[in-house]
Amino acid sequence: MGILNVTPDSFSDGGQFEDVDGAVARGLQMVREGAAIVDVGGESTRPGAEGVSADEELRRVLPVVERLHAQSEAYISIDTMKAAVAARAVAAGATVVNDVSALRHDPQMLDVVATSGCACCLMHMRGVPRTMQDAPRYADVVGEVAAFLEKRLAHITGYGVREEQVLLDPGIGFGKTVEHNLLLLNGLDKIAALGRPVVLGTSRKRFLGALLNGAGVAERTTATAATTVLGALAGAAVFRVHDVRANHEALRVALAVMHPEAAATGAIRDV
Structure with missing residues (x-):
């Protein structure tokens, strides 16, 4: 899943793809690099971000969605x-x-998903983007995140959303400390055990910079690819990333090691 932010203030690529032509070109480039999904966002969800109106968000995203x-x-x-x-x-x-x-x-939102039949991704977040990093605390972060996602899955399927429409995201970096993020990555199999495809979003995030002695956003690609491989080993299915080519290549190698018979027949070539 390639990240395409058409915002002026996203933490990593804010302001880079605000014009429609540039955003569409970037989206198509990510597809060529291996993205099966392009995730278009018009409102930043970085820590401390302020919201925008629906009209402004639509102005940013709709032309890009239509053209892609x-x-x-x-x-x-x-x-x-x-x-x-x-x-x-x-x-x-x-x-x-x-x-x-x-x-x-x-x-x-529940009505939109239920009536359209589109897929939806449920993510765990403590609080809201503006305040989510204000001293987040958990007694058992893996257990609490898994319980939240399981409860939300049960809730929305009780209102007409089919279970097969749903993907689950533990929300790395959303109301979590560095330690919380590492514990979630270590316990990702517990999220996968809920039986729905797991989306992993670690791309360029601050906890990776903290692990790399303060590495800047542009210096976190290799670290992101490492988490993609670890996520694949733990059962994640979708990897939300900025640097599609690097992560796609890392994923293909990981899958080849996990499934050598399939790799030998070329079945992993188009992953």
Whole structure:
């Protein structure tokens, strides 16, 4: 899953792809590099981020979704907490709603997902983006995140969303300390045990910089690829990344080692 932020203030690539032509070109490049999904976001969810209106978010994302849908066979994901944005994006060709609030922020989001039949990603986040990193605490971060996701899955399937529509994301970096993030990566198999595809989003995140003696955002690609390999070994299915080529290549090698018979027949070539 390639990350395409059309925002001025995202933590890693804010302001790089604000114009539609540049954003579409970047999305198509990620598809060529191996992305099966392009995740388009028009509102930053970095720590401390302020929200934007639905109208502004739509102004940013809708032309990009429309053109990517017309020019590519990749799946298009819309990264939003707003039902109005999700509904318009799905109508324009998006087939995945990636909601960092796990469909809790907007009461109408559940209806959008249930009636459209699109896939949705439920993510764990403590608090909201503006305050989520204010001294987060857990007694058992892996157990609490797994329990939250299991509860949300049961809740939304009780309101008409089919279980097969749902992906789960433990929310690395969303209301977690460095230690919490490492514990979640170490216990990722517990999230996979819930029986739905797991989305792993570690790309360029601050905890990687902390582990690398303060490495800057642009210096975290190799570390991100390491977590992609570890995630694959633990059962994750979707890897949300900025640097598609590096992570795609790391994933192909990991899968070849995990499934050598398939690799020998070339079955992993198009992963």
